[in-house]
Amino acid sequence: MPAVLRAARPGDYPEIIGLLQHAGLPVDDLSAARFGWFxxxxxxxxxxxAAGATEPFGSCGLVRSLAVSEPARGAGLGRAxxxxxxxxxxxRGISSLYLLTTGQSAFFEEHGYQRVTREAIPEEVRASRQFSAICPASATSLLKRLTLPMVKS
Ligand SMILES: CC(C)(COP(=O)(O)OP(=O)(O)OC[C@H]1O[C@@H](n2cnc3c(N)ncnc32)[C@H](O)[C@@H]1OP(=O)(O)O)[C@@H](O)C(=O)NCCC(=O)NCCS
Known part of the structure; x- marks a missing residue:
């Protein structure tokens, strides 16, 4: 059976935390109740x-905690x-995705994310623990506006 991409289940939580810690990503504000983001x-x-999450804030989301285990990197899993x-x-009706990264802005820019100032980010997203307490002020802020594919008429 090949690898599968699926929604996280409650039992995945310890392994997700291990994957993020190994990749050097913050886990302080992640509890088992957050598995639904992943x-x-x-x-x-x-x-x-691999694992990745979107923390929802109404019509915005914060992409976070994207990590691929070291031996599996470079094979397209991060992109998938x-x-x-x-x-x-x-x-889910989210039209803007924000994220913070310290070292991987090139990866996200290749995937359509554009640099924005922290001030351009909605207050509710900025107030999240990931933004306000965990990620360093030097982290790069990025935004991608999501659009539906154009339908030909
Ligand atoms: C960033 C990360 C998720 C990328 O995952 P990955 O599975 O290795 O990436 P992919 O194989 O899907 O790469 C897809 C494309 O992005 C490119 N890419 C991958 N990492 C890149 C980087 N750091 N900078 C620029 N481009 C990158 C690849 O070359 C590939 O391009 P191609 O299709 O033209 O060959 C992975 O390196 C990782 O887990 N890093 C540590 C955790 C981290 O920093 N996460 C981001 C912060 S939330």
Missing amino acids: VVVADAQGKLL VLRNLEKRALD
Whole structure:
């Protein structure tokens, strides 16, 4: 059986935290109740290879906690998780995705995210713990406006 990309389940929580810690990403504000924010990629044995989340704020979302296990990097899993998060966000009526990153802005810019100032970010997103307390002020803020595919008439 090939790897599968799926919504996270409650039992995935410890493995997600391990994956994020290994990738050097903050986990302080993640509790088991937050598993619903996540999608994961699991290998044929069920071991998690990648995870990523969208923290919802009404019509905005904060993409966060995107990590691929080191041996699985460079094979397209990061892109697959990001695309899936964007699709799920659109399905939930989210039209703007924000994110903060310290070292991976090139990856996100390649996927359509554009740099914005922190001040351009809605107050409710800025007030989140990820923004206000966990990520350093030097982190780059990025935004992607989500649009539905154009339908030909
Ligand atoms: C960033 C990360 C998620 C990328 O995952 P990945 O599975 O290795 O990336 P992919 O294989 O899907 O890469 C897709 C494309 O992005 C490119 N890419 C990957 N990492 C990149 C980087 N750091 N900078 C620029 N481009 C990058 C790849 O070359 C590929 O392009 P191509 O299709 O033209 O070859 C992964 O490196 C990671 O887990 N890093 C540590 C955690 C982290 O910093 N997360 C982001 C903060 S939330």
